[in-house]
Amino acid sequence: MVTATAGSLPVIDAAASTPSLEIDPALTARWLEAFLRDELLVRRGAHNAVVGLSGGVDSAVTAFLCARALGPEHLWAIRMPYRTSSPASLSDAQSVVEALGCNVATIEISDAVDGYLRHEPGSDARRRGNVMARTRMLVLFDQSVKLGALPIGTGNKTERLLGYFTWHADDSPPLNPLGDLFKTQVWALARYLGVPAPIVDKAPSADLEADQTDEADLGISYAKADVILASMLIGYDDEQIASRGFALDDVRLVRRRVDGTHWKRHLPTTAMLSNTAINEFYLRPVDY
Amino acid sequence: MKLAILQFKPRKGEIDANLAVLGEAFAQLAGEEKDYDLIVLPEAALTGYFLEGAVYELAQDAEALAARLAALWRERSAKNRPVDIAIGFYENAAGTYYNAAMYLRVTPDAHEIVHLHRKMFLATYGVFDEERFLSRGRRIQAFDTRFGRMALLICEDAWHAIMPTIAAIKGARALIVPSASPGRGLAGDGELESVRYWREILHAYAVEHGVYIFYAGLAGFEGGKGMTGSSRVVDPRGQTLAEGPELDACVIRAEIDFREVDLARASLPLLGDLNAVLPDLLLDEELLPTLGRDVLGAKVQW
Numbered sequence: 223m224v225t226a227t228a229g230s231l232p233v234i235d236a237a238a239s240t241p242s243l244e245i246d247p248a249l250t251a252r253w254l255e256a257f258l259r260d261e262l263l264v265r266r267g268a269h270n271a272v273v274g275l276s277g278g279v280d281s282a283v284t285a286f287l288c289a290r291a292l293g294p295e296h297l298w299a300i301r302m303p304y305r306t307s308s309p310a311s312l313s314d315a316q317s318v319v320e321a322l323g324c325n326v327a328t329i330e331i332s333d334a335v336d337g338y339l340r341h342e343p344g345s346d347a348r349r350r351g352n353v354m355a356r357t358r359m360l361v362l363f364d365q366s367v368k369l370g371a372l373p374i375g376t377g378n379k380t381e382r383l384l385g386y387f388t389w390h391a392d393d394s395p396p397l398n399p400l401g402d403l404f405k406t407q408v409w410a411l412a413r414y415l416g417v418p419a420p421i422v423d424k425a426p427s428a429d430l431e432a433d434q435t436d437e438a439d440l441g442i443s444y445a446k447a448d449v450i451l452a453s454m455l456i457g458y459d460d461e462q463i464a465s466r467g468f469a470l471d472d473v474r475l476v477r478r479r480v481d482g483t484h485w486k487r488h489l490p491t492t493a494m495l496s497n498t499a500i501n502e503f504y505l506r507p508v509d510y
Numbered sequence: 511m512k513l514a515i516l517q518f519k520p521r522k523g524e525i526d527a528n529l530a531v532l533g534e535a536f537a538q539l540a541g542e543e544k545d546y547d548l549i550v551l552p553e554a555a556l557t558g559y560f561l562e563g564a565v566y567e568l569a570q571d572a573e574a575l576a577a578r579l580a581a582l583w584r585e586r587s588a589k590n591r592p593v594d595i596a597i598g599f600y601e602n603a604a605g606t607y608y609n610a611a612m613y614l615r616v617t618p619d620a621h622e623i624v625h626l627h628r629k630m631f632l633a634t635y636g637v638f639d640e641e642r643f644l645s646r647g648r649r650i651q652a653f654d655t656r657f658g659r660m661a662l663l664i665c666e667d668a669w670h671a672i673m674p675t676i677a678a679i680k681g682a683r684a685l686i687v688p689s690a691s692p693g694r695g696l697a698g699d700g701e702l703e704s705v706r707y708w709r710e711i712l713h714a715y716a717v718e719h720g721v722y723i724f725y726a727g728l729a730g731f732e733g734g735k736g737m738t739g740s741s742r743v744v745d746p747r748g749q750t751l752a753e754g755p756e757l758d759a760c761v762i763r764a765e766i767d768f769r770e771v772d773l774a775r776a777s778l779p780l781l782g783d784l785n786a787v788l789p790d791l792l793l794d795e796e797l798l799p800t801l802g803r804d805v806l807g808a809k810v811q812w
Contacts, residue, residue, distance in 0.1 A: 245696040253693070253702075253736060256757045260731035265522075407696075505562035508733040509522045 238466055241452040245407050247414030251287065254399045258291035261397050262372060265509055270371035274362050275299040275318060275326075276429065277311030279412050279421050280376040280400060282318045286415040287399055288374055289322045297324040298369050302358045305332040311429050317418045327365070331357045351430035355388035362395070372396060380405040380444060383451050384476070385483025386428075386436065393486075404448040440479075442472055450476045511547045511657045514539055515762040517741040517754040518551055519730035522558040523568055529556060529578065533586040539761065540587035547657065552688045552728035552741070553598035553611070553665050559690035560732045561600065565643045569602035572626055576614050580621035590618040594655060598664055598688030598726075600644075601628070607644050611662045611688045613653065625653035627662035631670055637692060637735065652680035658768045665689040669711065678719035678781055679788065683771045685721050687712070690728040693738035693756065705740045705756065717748035720775035722766060729757055746774035 262268045271288045275281050288297045299322075301315045312328075319326040334357050339345055345353070359373075366373045375395035379402055381387050400408055405426070412422045426436040426444070437443050442450075450473055453463045460477060464470045485491070489501070498504050516535055520528040532551075539546050553559060557568045579595055587593070593616050601610035609629040615622045628647025632640035650673055652661045661677035661684075668674060668687045677685055695703025712723050722745060729739035741754035743764045752762045775781055791797075 242697045246698060246700060249698065249700055249702070250696050253696070253756075257731055257734065257736060260736075260757070261734070265731070503563075506564050507522065507560045507562050509558075510561070510564050 240466060241449070241456055243404060243406055243448055243452055245403070245410055247411050250403070250407075250411055251290070251415060254287050255291040257399060258288060258374070258397070262292065266372065268370070268372045270296045270298065270369055271374045272298045272300055272362060272366045272369060272371045273374050273376065274358055275301050275315040276376075277301075277308075277314035277318075277421065278426060278429075279417065280378055280408055282314075282417045282421050283408055283412045283415060284374055284376045284399060285318055285322060285324065286412075286417060289324055290415075294322045294324040296371075297322065298365065298371060299324050299326045300362060300365055301326065301328040302331050302361055303328070304330075304335055304354050306432060308427075308429050308432075310424075314418070314421050314424075317421070321416070321418060329361055329365070331361060334360075347431050351428065352388045352391070354430055355391035359391045359394050374399065375401065377401055378405050378408050379403055380448055380451060381436075382487060383455075383483075384440060384447065384479045385486045386440060386479075387486070389486050404452065405444040406448045441475055446472055447476055451480070454480065511766040511768070512544055513724060513743065513762075513764045513766050514546045514549045515724060515726045515741045515743065515752075515754070515764075516549060516551050516555075517727060517729050517739045517758075517760045517762065518555045519739075519757075519759040520554075520556060520558050520728070522732060523561070523564060525556050525568065525570075529582060532556070533582050535761070536583055536586040537588075540589055540591075545589070545591050546593060548594045548596065548655075548724075550686055550688070550724050550726045551595070551597040552726040553609070553690040554600060554728060555597050555688070555726075557600060558730075558732050559692075559728055559737065560735065561643075562639070563643065565600050565607060566602075569600040569607050572599075572601050572603070572610065572612055572623060575599055576612060576621055576623050579614060580616040583616050584618070592617045594624070594657075596662065596686045596688065596724075596726075598690075601626075608647060609640060609644050609664060610647075611664050611686070613655065613660070613662060613686070615656075624655060625651065625662060627651070627664065629664040629667055630673070631666040633666045650676050650680075652677055652682040657766070658683045658771075660684045660686055662686050662688070665691065668715075671711075671715070674715040674719060674721070675784070678721055679785065683721055683768055684766070685715065685723045687723060687725040689725060691738050691740075692732075692735035702738060702756070705738050708740065709742070709750070712742065712744050713748045713750070716744040716746055717778070719781050720746040720771055720778065722746055722768075722771065727754065729754075729759055731757070746771045747778075 273285045285299055299319050303312055335354055362373045373395040375398035377387055377392050378400045387393055427434050450463055460473045463473045494502050595614045598611040601608040611627050612623050613625040615624050630647045632644055632646055634641040652659050659681040661682035663673050663685055674685055691704055693702040693704050698706055716723050725742045727739040727741045728737040730737055738756050739754045740756055741762050743751040745751055751764055754760045754762055
């Protein structure tokens with residue numbers, strides 16, 4: 223019974239509205255497996271998938287999902303090391319192959335990459351990294367034709383929003399199961415799927431340069447970036463996000479990266495000249 | 511009344527192929543010993559939901575589609591039995607395009623569109639872009655069937671509580687809800703948040719108005735967007751009698767006894783209460799400026 227004594231009532235504080243990054247990993251896995259089966263088997267009549275297996279968590283989760291959706295015998299994991307790639311990447315990728323029992327091929331890209339870069343001695347790390355990423359996509363698409371398979375993308379929502387990928391390379395496969403999951407959600411899914419722990423626990427890296435890590439490149443941890451991004455996407459301004467426990471500089475860094483990379487999440491800009499411009503006036507869904 | 515909800519998984523844009531699959535389903539249903547009385551299909555059942563500009567290539571004349579469905583039923587059921595069919599489709603009404611649903615009565619030698627509903631709340635936000643391509647329906651009506659009075663609400667129509675409310679006030683004892691709902695929200699406990707939302711609002715409508723709800727959800731992925739079937743029958747006390755899976759095609763079979771509506775309304779007479787209070791609500795002078803402009807004003811002009 224509530225009495226009228228001043229100051230004696232218990233006070234219950236309401237939480238601030240915050241976007242939830244929690245996922246039900248079993249539900250997520252079930253949904254993404256159904257997505258892969260429907261898009262590959264039903265819509266496109268393709269029974270096989272190829273995944274570029276880097277040794278990182280995104281491609282490992284993608285491979286696990288493909289193996290569950292299609293059967294490991296229908297998955298080709300392609301390892302594409304460059305001569306400076308970390309040996310740990312190759313062995314981590316191997317642990318995924320062993321866990322799944324899928325097909326595997328290792329295709330060195332050093333000759334192809336160096337064959338071009340030999341003529342570009344002044345190229346910096348960014349250019350070299352882009353050439354590696356685009357060479358890997360060239361290999362992946364060619365292998366997909368050879369194997370009668372579709373390449374499956376591995377990009378997550380965080381890297382897509384931050385523009386932390388090579389345009390028309392990592393983002394080019396026709397299907398992408400992880401593109402609407404933040405990095406921290408990919409980790410949660412990885413744990414549920416049983417991705418080998420060293421892959422889930424290690425610092426994420428594009429492995430385009432020695433000792434590179436994503437979080438050093440980005441200047442912020444994924445744990446922070448994901449909540450800031452999720453808050454931005456539902457419309458909170460910088461001050462609202464900062465008031466939920468983030469440094470204003472971190473919030474601004476994330477917003478700068480997102481606002482500077484909208485173009486990377488679109489097809490090329492085409493000059494519109496008619497009333498039938500493709501994707502402006504002439505609109506047809508991708509599965510039509 | 512024996513009800514079938516056909517949770518349908520069409521191939522995008524392939525109307526003939528989808529009608530062939532529907533014919534197989536008709537044959538399956540007609541093979542049962544006891545005849546079905548009403549077959550309910552989802553929104554955009556024969557084309558898929560996300561069509562963009564292709565809607566102008568695929569929209570159907572309502573009467574022409576009714577004739578095809580009636581012929582298909584007669585051919586594949588191989589019985590001289592009547593059936594009622596409710597189905598969502600994109601309608602081409604002489605060059606005006608609607609997201610529509612029809613309630614069709616098929617007899618051995620004739621068919622009749624008992625009611626045609628055109629979606630009023632065209633989803634146009636986020637992933638949805640209906641109003642870019644389609645015109646809005648103008649009215650929600652209840653209509654008489656041989657089993658009792660019903661109403662059709664298409665997808666977002668049923669996200670506005672006033673729609674089932676008006677349908678119930680107009681006498682509907684069952685709400686037929688053809689829907690195409692792309693699943694989203696993964697935080698739930700084994701259930702997508704969008705599916706949970708549907709479950710909760712349909713439960714609330716059934717309880718508040720004492721109506722049956724026949725919800726038919728489109729199934730399958732469309733360009734990465736998974737349409738969450740989850741078709742369901744909710745009884746007038748809010749109990750879910752059956753629920754379909756998220757992504758696969760299925761038939762939900764239910765025996766419907768409309769006496770349940772009377773019993774539910776007797777024990778919880780909220781609809782009767784609403785009818786008594788409604789005049790005061792509608793004549794609220796704070797509402798009148800809005801109604802006067804959009805409704806009463808229009809009536810005067812007519």
